[in-house]
Amino acid sequence: MATVGSVASVAFKQQYIPAAKRGPITRLLEDERRLAFCLMLPTVVLLGLFIAYPFFNGILLAVTDTRVGVPGHFVGMDNFVKIWNDDIFHVAVWNTCLYTFVTTVFKLALGLSLALLLNRHFRGKAFIRAFILLPFIIPTVLSTFAWKWMFDPTFSVLNWMLFHAGIIHTRINWLGDPVMAMVSVIIVNVWRGVPFYAISLLAGLQTISPELHEAAAIDGARAWARFRHVTWPLLLPVTLVIVLFSVIQTFADFQLVYVLTGGGPANATQLFATYAYQLGIGTGLLSQGAAISLAIFPILLLVVIVQLVYIRRTETL
Amino acid sequence: MARVAMRSLNKKYDEVHAVIDVNLNIHDQEFVVLVGPSGCGKTTTLRMVAGLESITSGQVSIDEKVVNELPPMDRDIAMVFQNYALYPHMSVYDNMAFGLKMRKFDKPEIDKRVKVAADILGIQELLKRKPRQLSGGQRQRVALGRAIVRHPQVFLFDEPLSNLDAKLRVQMRVELKKLHERLGTTAIYVTHDQVEAMTLGDRVVVMRDGRVQQVGDPMELYNQPANRFVAGFIGSPAMNFAQVRIAAENGSLWAESEGLRIKVPAPITPRLGRYAGMEATLGVRPEDLRIAGAGDAKDLGFDVAIEVIERLGSEILLDVAVGSATMVASVEPTVTARVHERLRLAINPDRVHFFDNKTEAAI
Ligand SMILES: Nc1ncnc2c1ncn2[C@@H]1O[C@H](COP(=O)(O)OP(=O)(O)OP(=O)(O)O)[C@@H](O)[C@H]1O
Ligand SMILES: [Mg+2]
Numbered sequence: 001m002a003t004v005g006s007v008a009s010v011a012f013k014q015q016y017i018p019a020a021k022r023g024p025i026t027r028l029l030e031d032e033r034r035l036a037f038c039l040m041l042p043t044v045v046l047l048g049l050f051i052a053y054p055f056f057n058g059i060l061l062a063v064t065d066t067r068v069g070v071p072g073h074f075v076g077m078d079n080f081v082k083i084w085n086d087d088i089f090h091v092a093v094w095n096t097c098l099y100t101f102v103t104t105v106f107k108l109a110l111g112l113s114l115a116l117l118l119n120r121h122f123r124g125k126a127f128i129r130a131f132i133l134l135p136f137i138i139p140t141v142l143s144t145f146a147w148k149w150m151f152d153p154t155f156s157v158l159n160w161m162l163f164h165a166g167i168i169h170t171r172i173n174w175l176g177d178p179v180m181a182m183v184s185v186i187i188v189n190v191w192r193g194v195p196f197y198a199i200s201l202l203a204g205l206q207t208i209s210p211e212l213h214e215a216a217a218i219d220g221a222r223a224w225a226r227f228r229h230v231t232w233p234l235l236l237p238v239t240l241v242i243v244l245f246s247v248i249q250t251f252a253d254f255q256l257v258y259v260l261t262g263g264g265p266a267n268a269t270q271l272f273a274t275y276a277y278q279l280g281i282g283t284g285l286l287s288q289g290a291a292i293s294l295a296i297f298p299i300l301l302l303v304v305i306v307q308l309v310y311i312r313r314t315e316t317l
Numbered sequence: 318m319a320r321v322a323m324r325s326l327n328k329k330y331d332e333v334h335a336v337i338d339v340n341l342n343i344h345d346q347e348f349v350v351l352v353g354p355s356g357c358g359k360t361t362t363l364r365m366v367a368g369l370e371s372i373t374s375g376q377v378s379i380d381e382k383v384v385n386e387l388p389p390m391d392r393d394i395a396m397v398f399q400n401y402a403l404y405p406h407m408s409v410y411d412n413m414a415f416g417l418k419m420r421k422f423d424k425p426e427i428d429k430r431v432k433v434a435a436d437i438l439g440i441q442e443l444l445k446r447k448p449r450q451l452s453g454g455q456r457q458r459v460a461l462g463r464a465i466v467r468h469p470q471v472f473l474f475d476e477p478l479s480n481l482d483a484k485l486r487v488q489m490r491v492e493l494k495k496l497h498e499r500l501g502t503t504a505i506y507v508t509h510d511q512v513e514a515m516t517l518g519d520r521v522v523v524m525r526d527g528r529v530q531q532v533g534d535p536m537e538l539y540n541q542p543a544n545r546f547v548a549g550f551i552g553s554p555a556m557n558f559a560q561v562r563i564a565a566e567n568g569s570l571w572a573e574s575e576g577l578r579i580k581v582p583a584p585i586t587p588r589l590g591r592y593a594g595m596e597a598t599l600g601v602r603p604e605d606l607r608i609a610g611a612g613d614a615k616d617l618g619f620d621v622a623i624e625v626i627e628r629l630g631s632e633i634l635l636d637v638a639v640g641s642a643t644m645v646a647s648v649e650p651t652v653t654a655r656v657h658e659r660l661r662l663a664i665n666p667d668r669v670h671f672f673d674n675k676t677e678a679a680i
Contacts, residue, residue, distance in 0.1 A: 211402035214369050219416035219463070220390040229415070233406045 061290040068284035079291035089292065091267050092275040095182070099271060100250045103189045104243060110190065111197020112239075116227075118198065119205045129199075136195035144259040147188045151175050151260070178268035181261050185269050188256055197242060204238030205231070237314050244307045251300055272296050319380050319393075319470035319503045320345050321366060326375035328361050328527075335361045337527040339375070346501045350518035352508055353550070358527040359507040360475055366505060367396050367473050379470060390419075395464035396473040399480065401456045403448040403463070410444040413462045420467075434462040437496070454485045461493075465500065472504040478513065490516055511551050515539070523547050540668075545677040548600050548670055554634060556600045556670070557644040565593040571616075572599050572671075576640025580616035582666040588680050589671055597680065600670035603634065606646035609663035618663040621646075623656055637662070 029035045062079055066072030083089045118129055135143060150157045151174035162168045174184045208231060216226045254273035257263060263270040263278060270278075272292060280289015321343040328336040336358040343349050351359040364370035366377050368389035376383050384392050395416070403412050410431055417427045435441045438458040448456055457477060464472055477493075478486045494517055497504055508514055514521045515535040523530040523538065523546075531543040542548035548556045561572040563581070570581040570589055579599075581589055589597070609618040621637035621644070628650070635646045635654060646662055654660070671680040 209400070209402065211398050211400060212404060214367075214389070215396070215398060215402040215404075215463075216415070216419075217369070218367060218389045218394065218396050219467075220419035221415075222390070225419060230404060 058290045058293060061287050062294050064287050066287045068281075068286060072287055075287075079288050080295070082288060083291055083295065088267050088270060088275065089295075092270045092272055092292075093295075095267075095269060096251060096271045099182070099186060099189070099253070099269075100247055102186050103193060103250055104247055106186070106190045107193040107197050107246060108239070108243060110194045112201055114194065114198035115201035115205055116231075118202050129202075132198055133195050135192050136199075140192065140255045141259055143192065144188060144256050147184075147191075148175075148260055151184055175261055176265055178265055181265060181269050185257050185260055188260060189250065189253065192256070193246060193250070197246070200242045201235065201239065204235050204242075207238075208234050237311060240307060240311045240314065244304065244311070247303055247307075248300060251303075252296060321471055321503060321505065322376070322378045322381075323362070323366070324376040324378075326362065326365060326377065327373045328358070328365060328370065329373045335527050336365070339524075339529055341522060341529070341532065343503060343505065346503055348497050348504045348506065348517060348519045349522060350506045350508060350514040350520075351522045351524060352511055352514035352518075353524035353530075355509055357524045359509070359524055362524075363396075363473050363475055363505060363507050366471075367394055368392050369396075393470040394473055395467050395469040395471075396475070397457075397460045397464050397477045399476040401448070401460040401480075403456060403459055405448055407447075408444065409440065409446050409448070409451070409459050409462075412448065412459055413466050416463065416467045430466045430468075431462075434466045437465070437499070438462050453481050454489065457481060457489060461496070465496070465502075468502075470503065472502050472506075474504065474506040476508055477506075479508070479510070486513075493517060512553065515551070521551075523550060525550075541679070542600075542670065543679055545598060545600065545672040545679075548672070548679070552602055554603050554645050554647065556602050557606075558672075559599045559601075559639065559642055559644070560596060560674075561599045562596055563589060563592040563594065565590075572597070574599075574640060574642070576621075576638075576642075577619045578616075579619065579664060579669075580614075581671075582669060584667075585669065585671065585680075592671075592673075592680065596674050598672040598674055598677075600672060601644075601664055602668065603645040603647040604632075605665040605668040606644070606648075606662050607665070608646075608648055608652060609661040613663040614666075617666055618661050620659060620661050623654055623658050623660070626654060626656060 029038065061072075063074060063076060064072030065075045065078070114132065118125065118132075149155065153171070153173060153176060156171070156174060158174070159168070159171050162172070173180060175181050212230050212234075213226055216230050221229060252273050253271060254277065257269055257271055257274050258277070261269045263274040267275075272295070276289045276292040278289075279285050279292060321341075323339050323341045326336055326339040326341075327334070339358075339362055341349070351362060353359055361370060365372050368384065368387060372385050377385060379392060379394075404415065407415065413431045413434060414427050417430060422430075431444070432441075435444060438461060440455065440458050440462060443451060443455060443459070448459065451459065457480075460477065474493075478489050481489060490513060497517075506514075506517060508517075515538075518535060520532060520534050521538055522532045525546050531538060531547045533541075538547060538551045542551060542556075545558070549558070559574055559577060561574045561577065564571045564573055569583075570586050570593065572579045572581055619639060621639050623635055623637050624643065625636035627634040627636070631650060632647045633650055633652055633654070635648060637644055637646060648654075672678065673680055
């Protein structure tokens with residue numbers, strides 16, 4: 001009996017180490033609140049350093065008349081009044097809204113079509129799926145330079161192709177004409193954004209059971225009806241989240257326009273971010289630049305709230 | 318009125334020949350069950366009838382009309398899926414109404430049909446709910462409802478009860494049977510559960526590795542299995558098999574193995590004659606074995622040793638050793654037996670089966 005007992009207690013000890021014998025760190029982390037704190041610390045530090053600090057600094061800056069090299073004084077809402085009365089600012093607001101709306105519509109439509117295509121079975125699908133991600137992977141500045149060259153007034157590959165295909169007869173002044181410049185930045189943004197939409201929507205599509213489509217097919221729904229009554233409603237929650245992300249990003253877009261047109265010609269493609277940069281860094285009016293940046297905030301906040309409310313509603317369907 | 322016919326139906330995937338030369342004529346109002354082990358091609362066959370799977374070769378016709386190239390919606394069929402496949406974003410009512418809406422029925426007619434179906438299935442209270450707010454059994458009813466509102470020519474069922482617990486399964490089985498009697502719609506039903514097949518089917522089709530093994534009404538399959546596979550698949554507990562040598566002596570045949578020597582019953586003797594001196598498989602169902610009494614013929618009995626006793630209430634299953642082989646015998650619940658006890662079992666001479674060792678066909 002004695003030997004049996006000691007064997008059992010050895011086995012017991014291996015599984016269970018009494019609290020007193022565990023290391024001091026392990027013991028500290030036993031407490032869930034402390035553990036949660038430790039896990040959150042890196043994120044909090046990063047967010048604080050790179051998001052919250054600049055944000056509050058921006059607010060402080062926006063209520064002074066600081067310029068590059070000139071420490072400012074408190075001026076209250078002066079900067080906001082100034083940009084409110086600034087015609088270029090109005091143009092930038094309108095451009096940003098137009099740019100965001102048009103690109104989002106196209107990105108969604110094209111991304112969804114691509115996702116629907118990729119959700120079918122065909123040869124070489126894996127390859128195409130990888131290929132499609134390319135615009136998303138290449139650094140924006142790099143790919144935008146390539147586009148800039150394609151839009152070049154004299155060497156434009158696009159013009160050359162369209163001309164030889166007989167579609168156009170005179171050169172298109174892609175970046176020089178105010179309307180075409182806007183069209184150009186929209187094209188590049190759509191090109192860059194479609195992969196994100198396609199891949200995310202594809203992930204959403206793959207969560208929809210194929211049996212539902214089969215059931216609908218038997219129920220008499222043709223392809224379009226199956227999309228409208230089954231695929232689309234089931235994809236909607238995912239779509240809304242994707243659109244939300246995309247709208248926020250597009251609204252604050254900078255690199256692409258900065259490289260391609262620099263906001264020109266004559267502010268035709270001036271967006272919030274490019275104008276803030278131009279005024280704040282280019283002209284040195286730091287405080288006014290900060291004020292413009294802050295002006296995005298209430299608009300985006302509104303967009304986010306509307307969409308979040310809508311997402312919650314579709315999720316509780 | 319709807320007959321369904323399959324002629325030399327084949328389905329090949331890249332690697333697998335899933336369905337091989339299936340020929341089947343299903344009569345109007347008939348309830349036919351496809352049964353077989355997992356992967357035998359039941360679902361594939363059903364999906365070819367539904368139009369969800371392309372046909373490699375052969376023909377499917379509904380009411381004499383070849384439907385090979387028709388899309389599912391034009392075949393006038395309704396299907397109930399194993400996982401119900403209810404539209405998660407629609408209410409129960411809309412789930413049932415969807416097929417009618419797609420077919421442009423007017424509102425009052427849709428309403429009437431959905432209400433009638435809900436009445437039949439006892440789901441009137443659930444019409445406003447979403448599928449996720451329903452239990453498995455309720456979802457199954459809604460799936461059935463979605464099929465019956467359309468008044469289709471043919472119902473197709475793919476293991477519709479396999480996600481339900483045992484008790485509910487038995488209950489739904491009975492309801493399905495009643496529903497079929499009431500509506501009389503031709504039905505093809507897929508299951509891997511032989512009890513479900515036997516209880517539901519007017520005729521049962523046993524499949525294995527893509528081929529039809531036997532088609533017949535349930536008692537036919539039970540009494541006259543066409544081959545060893547059907548014999549072993551139909552019936553629970555499964556049929557006992559024993560390797561025997563057929564020996565001829567004084568004008569009668571004997572089946573012999575270690576621990577077993579039985580006189581082949583007279584009706585079978587002519588058929589078994591050419592196996593004299595050869596091996597064959599003897600098959601006998603547990604319920605056709607009984608404890609030998611004084612009146613039992615000596616040449617139909619053999620001695621066994623009890624290894625395990627399973628008391629099921631309505632019967633007792635004895636796992637017994639016959640020489641080095643084992644068999645199961647189903648005996649009366651009043652039998653008192655002990656493990657390791659030796660006793661003598663007798664075979665019901667009218668219910669002995671023999672199978673060819675090579676072809677596995679019944680002799
Ligand atoms: N899409 C497919 N591609 C390749 N092989 C398939 C496909 N669908 C089925 N098979 C193969 O075809 C054979 C028959 O499959 P099927 O689904 O008809 O079996 P089943 O009898 O319904 O089995 P279960 O009882 O498991 O549902 C299997 O070997 C399966 O692996
Ligand atoms: Mg199956």
